[in-house]
Amino acid sequence: MPDSPRSPLTILLARPRGFCAGVDRAIAIVKEALRRHGPPVYVRHEIVHNRYVVEELRAMGAVFVDELDEVPDDGLVVFSAHGVPKEVPAEARRRRLLFADATCPLVSKVHREVERHHKDGRTVLLIGHAGHPEVIGTMGQVPPGSVLLVETVTDAEAVSVPDPARVAYSTQTTLSVADTAEIVATLRRRFPQIAGPRNEDICYATTNRQQAVAAIAPRVDLFLIVGARNSSNSMRLVEVAQRHGRARAELIGTAEDIDWGWLEGVRTLGLSAGASAPEILVEQVIAACRERFAVTVEDVRLTEENVSFKVPPIPLRKAS
Incomplete structure (x- = not known):
């Protein structure tokens, strides 16, 4: 039949x-570290958010850890593409660990923006998702309290800043373009003098x-x-x-x-x-x-x- x-x-x-180019670069950094240094190479958190990629690199000799205290003194550690708070490379230097930073250059751009706004005395409103590694890394570029997280239009309507004339916004690079535009419009209405990124933060x-x-x-x-x-x-x-x-x-x-x-x-x-x-x-x-x-x-x-x-x-x- x-x-x-x-x-x-x-x-x-x-x-x-x-x-994307940032993910390609991050994976290439781990592979090059394995090639030059030999396994194991330690990676703080998932290098990118994909189980297939993580398992492929693990099979090659990458060891994924949550924090630096899991890395031995003679280890080489790679920081993930999402970026890390400043305290992480500072701790690596204190311990004299070898490290490679796989932070996406477009995330690093946001880090520098936030630092510049803080240096200029502005409160930074970061549009992003609480708990996401990129948000944690970005907020960790400046002292606690310098950056306020805004997740929704409701948050944008409610957020309070010390000086409405000295405020700026930055965004996580992986947000919804449409949702972010609504939040930015709300912030601009509430804070007419708000400073924004020189170029769009969403990558x-x-x-x-x-x-x-x-x-x-x-x-x-x-x-x-x-x-x-x-x-x-x-x-x-x-x-x-x-x-x-x-x-x-x-x-x-x-x-x-x-x-x-x-x-x-x-x-x-x-x-x-x-x-x-x-x-x-x-x-x-x-x-x-x-x-x-x-x-x-x-x-x-x-x-x-x-x-x-x-x-x-x-x-x-x-x-x-």
Whole structure:
């Protein structure tokens, strides 16, 4: 008896998607450290928010730790792409640890902005998500109390500053562009003299991926975003898909997370990936769909990305 024909499925594949330049650089720093220093190389927190990447690096000899007290005195430690409070490299220097800083250069730009505003006597309002490593790192660039966290429009309406004439705002780099614009508008109305970033803090990769998802969402019956639940930029893509489309949007870590019941009656599927999700995970989703459907893949390209960041020199202990 012949197999029944498979239902057609068109996958609208968002581009750009997946790794950004900051994630590429952070992973390259760990790999170069392993190559030059040899394992183990210690990494403070997840280098990027993706379990596949973490496990791949662990298999190569990376050891992931929560704090520096887990790093032996002769160890080499890499700080994650999200950035760290100033106290972390200060403690590494105090202990004379070797360390490499994989903070994304666009996050470092926000750090310098916050320092500049603090030096100029302004209270900084940081738009971001409480507890996110990037927010913790940014707030940790200046003394406690110098930065106030604003998460929502409601927070922006309620926040109080010592001097309304001396206030500035910065943002986490991986926020929703639309939500952040609402918060900024509220702050500008309340504090007409507020200083903002010289250039947009939300990074190019976050903006590009959100725009690509927004363009595709109205055309699909279901949108899948490949990424991790602790990845801010991936969660924002789900929200963008929900806001701009009428269909369901789901976050999946891998193809194994797909509930195939979601695809009942689906003829057009949107697919993208957060900035810390490797392309192999997207390929596995497409392959899993091909096992069940007659798949046609349509590449939807909104813009080209040609940003790259250099890998810094990896410190090595001098021979005794």
